[in-house]
Amino acid sequence: MDNVSKDERHARGRLQGLVRDSGSSLAALSRLLGRNPAYLQQYVTRGSPRHLDEPDLRKIAEFLGVSPRVIETRQFDDAGYEAPSRSRPGANGDAGDWVEVPRLPLDASAGPGAISAEEISFDAFRFSRRWLREMGLEGADLTAIRVEGDSMEPLLRSGDEIFVDRHKRAGEGIHVVRIGDALHVKQVQASAPGRIALISANDGYAPIELARNEVEIIGRVVWKGGRI
The missing domain is CATH 1.10.260.40 (lambda repressor-like DNA-binding domains)
Incomplete structure (x- = not known):
């Protein structure tokens, strides 16, 4: 070596x-x-x-x-990001000032359920470390995926991009979850012992209650963006 x-x-x-x-x-x-x-x-x-x-x-x-x-073999700073290399400055300043959030070719269904694809990044959003810090997202394990369907309207609309923090898999809140091969974005609430409820923001969709071991929580939704 x-x-x-x-x-x-x-x-x-x-x-x-x-x-x-x-x-x-x-x-x-x-x-x-x-x-x-x-x-x-x-x-x-x-x-x-x-x-x-x-x-x-x-x-x-x-x-x-x-x-x-x-x-990981890359060198990281105390905040958990790759330490900037002096030999590779970015076009907008030192590369250490920027963090890329990978976009995955997945749809988190706010509807019937999107079949998950291979989790290989095809693109990325690039944000300044300062912006992430101001948004309370510094140190988060973020990936970006697209919302599909209307069950989370008006909170999330079809076509919105959401950031999912994979470090946040416990507790209640809006999460991306996997049920079988399908991804969903739902509000997660505790239900009876050993069970959780998946709640839609759209009143036209009934809550879904499942055993906890039937649901894999991918991460919590911590940011959204979309067209006006």
Whole structure:
């Protein structure tokens, strides 16, 4: 692993140890990512690629039940963002002043339920770190997806872009949830013990009550944007 720092070697070692402790293998996890079975073995032993792509990193972290930062090889500052490189200034100033929020080709249904697609970013919103701080979103694990349907009107309209903070998966509020293969955006409320209710803002849609283990909470909706 030529030209690989000590911190990078340690991060790759942690990944190898976590995979081993999980009872899985680097080859199996590579296949889970849709990669060549040797992909993660080469990453760990040869440092190729130098850094994991963000979608791959997130999938691996979720599989292992750890924070992405535990196995990330990039250097982060105290706020959890990639430390700026002096050799790569951005067009609008130091790259460290900006944070990209990946857009995923997914629709969170405010209606009958959107089938989830592959969670690979196809675009990104770029925001200043200062704006995120002012909005109370500094340090959030944000992804952007589009709302489809009218069950959350007038709060959320079809076509709105929403930011989902994957760090916020507990408690009540408006969340993106997965039921089977379908994604929904609903207000989540506690119901009877072991059950939760999914509430629509539109009175034309009845509440949905399900067992807690039937619903995967992806994250809380923390921001929205859309056309006027």
